[in-house]
Amino acid sequence: MPIYAYGCSSCGLQKDVLQKMSDAPLTTCPECGKETFVKQLTAAGFQLKGSGYYATDFKNPPKPEPASSGCCGGGSCSTAS
Numbered sequence: 001m002p003i004y005a006y007g008c009s010s011c012g013l014q015k016d017v018l019q020k021m022s023d024a025p026l027t028t029c030p031e032c033g034k035e036t037f038v039k040q041l042t043a044a045g046f047q048l049k050g051s052g053y054y055a056t057d058f059k060n061p062p063k064p065e066p067a068s069s070g071c072c073g074g075g076s077c078s079t080a081s
């Protein structure tokens, strides 16, 4: 479960909140009660994308297929030298 850093722009409270991915982001500051409690961007190993709270999208470039060497790449080549 990721920890999200939240900050309040009204009173300046900063707080880390443990949330499930599926939990809605908090908006109400527990300190001053105003709706100025917003999720901060952190470098905690996950990326926030867009304005949502779905942050499990790691950048995973697809691995290229290993180049087959010569004619024996498939393992079905019977050519012997």
Ligand SMILES: [Zn+2]
Pocket: 008, 009, 010, 011, 012, 013, 029, 030, 031, 032, 033, 034
């Ligand atoms: Zn506040």
